[in-house]
Amino acid sequence: MKNSFVELNGRQRAFSLLDENSGREIVGPEFDFISPHLEPQNIVPESDDGVIVVKGKLNKKDAVIISIEGSFQGGGIGEVSGAKIVAALEKTLEDNKKGEKEYPIIILDTGGVRLQEANYGLLSISEIQNAVIALKKYVPVIGVVPGRVGSFGGMSITSAILSYLITTPKARIALNGPEVIEQEAGVREFDSSDKNLIWDTLGTRQRVKTGIADEVVTDDVAAIKEAISDAIMENKDAHRTEQADFYLSLIDKIDFTQPLDTKEYSNLFAANNPVEHEVQEAHASKQPKTKSRGRLWFEKLTGIENAESNYSTVLHAAKDGKEYIAIVPDEHNRFPRVREGEVGLQEGFLVAKVVNQIVAEDKDKQTKRPLVLVVDVPSQAYGYKEELIGIHISLASAAAAYAKARQSGHPVIAFIPGDAVSGGFLAHGLQSNRIIALTDDSITIQAMSKASAARITERTIAELEEATKHVPAMAYDIHNYEKLGALYKLVPDVSSWDANVEATQKIETIIDEAIASTKNQPTDLSFRYETPIAVESGRKATNEMRRIVFDQWKK
Known part of the structure; x- marks a missing residue:
């Protein structure tokens, strides 16, 4: 497709959403701010650690695009990439508190936690979620799930916290990938080789039908940009995390010992009437x-x-x-x-x-x-x-x-x-x-059991345990x-x-x-990267990335 959004890389996606010549990247690849935790594991790092932050105009409105590069480590969030996202969201929050309207858009092409940095990923994702919730008091925080990887793991939890979620037909959204469910619960629970089952269950057409995503748009740059612009103009918010009674009422009607297919569930979802719990x-x-x-x-x-x-x-x-x-x-x-x-x-x-x-x-x-x-x-x-x-x-x-x-x-x-x-x-x-x-x-x-982490990272458990000796966050x-x-x-x-x-x-x-x-x-959540241990060693890269993002924000 000539104007395919999915086929673009992370950086191209970010700039494609902004008005021509308005984009300015924050802590770009020229700064070569790599993760310090990958080379000790013999993994080649990336100069932007797989996250691109660009400030610019979207239909003449100030916007901050945060784009996760799915082709690097499956879009997994580690210490450096997570710190870049959190710092950008916090500066966006600061601007909005001053009355300077600035709209954050997060492009989710991610498997969640980067397992090679495990606990750093969990910490970072929780900090991203905290910043998103604070920002939603001022502006909608829009998510885009284009495809390729999709939105999985801890970042699927983040996607549910966002105000509004735009997808293409090529995307999938889930907490646990089929391979992980198969590893943890067995092939009879979820057969990861059954591609039709995967797409029928996790694909975005089903996800929009049952409230997990808000909109499926054509894989076209202009169409996605228009959908984002409309969401901003109309201040759209699905309030997905404020529907506990709806889901609890729905769950009450389901027998978890019996089979349930997508058609039956869609019908239950459509007919559900929430009651107070x-x-x-x-x-x-x-x-x-x-x-x-x-x-x-x-x-x-x-x-x-x-x-x-x-x-x-x-x-x-x-x-x-x-x-x-x-x-x-x-x-x-x-x-x-x-x-x-x-x-x-x-x-x-x-x-x-x-x-x-x-x-x-x-x-x-x-x-x-x-x-x-x-x-x-x-x-x-x-x-x-x-x-x-x-x-x-x-x-x-x-x-x-x-x-x-x-x-x-x-x-x-x-x-x-x-x-x-x-x-x-x-x-x-x-x-x-x-x-x-x-x-x-x-x-x-x-972030994950040893058996599943080994399977996803294509290592043996022995190799995984060896890596933990060099990277405490993996232990x-x-x-x-x-x-x-x-x-x-x-x-x-x-x-x-x-x-x-x-x-x-x-x-x-x-x-x-x-x-x-x-x-x-x-x-x-700033306490956790301001403790003496964090400052001296534990979150040293986090604090340095924050300093650089803050320094470049208004330049």
Whole structure:
């Protein structure tokens, strides 16, 4: 196609959307700002790290185009590329706060986290989501998913947070790719070799029909530019992360033990009538529950024995002026893919309901309730039905709720006594402005299981483990995670399974200290790259990229 948008590379796409001769690139390839984490793994870096930021005019309006290059590392987000996106969004936010209207457009051609930089990718994506949510108070944040790679992983969660999502017929959108679902749940759950099934399920025609994307346009530069311009002019916003009751009502009607095809689901979606859902506060019971580190610590911190609610996997309770929230396993759950504590369709929407209600109740209060997230999430749910319905919207709803709470003045504190993995961590934990973790070798913090990461990066597990010796962000243990600088406190001498009276009191004291540390401090996520560890080494590239973007912004 002569004017195909899909066939352009990332840089060409960015400039093609802007009025002729109006574009100016920020931190372009001539600055050769490469990722410091790839060459130690014998991976050739890219001079722009796969992200292009261009300022210019779109139909005479000031615009910032952020374009992700899908041909470099599958469009994966690492430390440098993520920092470039976040810095550009923050400067756009700053301009809009001054009354200088500037419209951000993000071109998503991305597999999500760059697995070769794993935990840097998770941190960066959460920071991108935070900036998008702040910006949406001023201008619509428009997303374009052209094709080639599509929008997957953590960046699919970001796509659900954007105001409006424009796609072409050549694009796909999903949290978990078919290969990952096949690896984690088996070929009978999702056959990654069945291309027709993949496109029928994840292709944008189906996605627009069921509310996951907003518009499919012809693969033509002019058509995409017109669609973006219309979205800006009409201030379009799908409010995708504010539809918890709609999706919870929809899920109520589906039997997750039975087959569900796209036609049947589309009919259910079209006929759905939402009803109000309430997540009751946890209370004590006599019946023992499925054990987990998250449940153990939630019960000890709240004093509720065998805690239960009207939804078995989401617990919340008030204690000493704080609201504790946990996602826990239920071995008898009617959702087969979330029986071990994964964050699934229901969990994200329920958490959003809880948090949004707290924010609404405290709206006019001078002092906002602190939220304490007890984090023990082994991953997101891996399932065909989860992808068909749009699990990434569920996770986005939880992440957006936490971000809005923090931005409105609620201290959001994550306490990690268990695992914090992948989309589960993005939904429940990474929007916190302070993170506390136990020094326990059983804790895993990562973007993907070793088996799936090896498959996607085309390495053996042995090769993957060797790479973690050179890049701490790729490692799975809490000690290497500390080296990134994101933690407020790493607590020694307390075991994940030993929540005795002394240990509980110690954690309560640290949580109170973390809450106090947020007073009169920024309500963004800047703390995590301003800690001594982050400044000295953990986020050195992040801070340098931020400095250069800020320096070039107005020149």
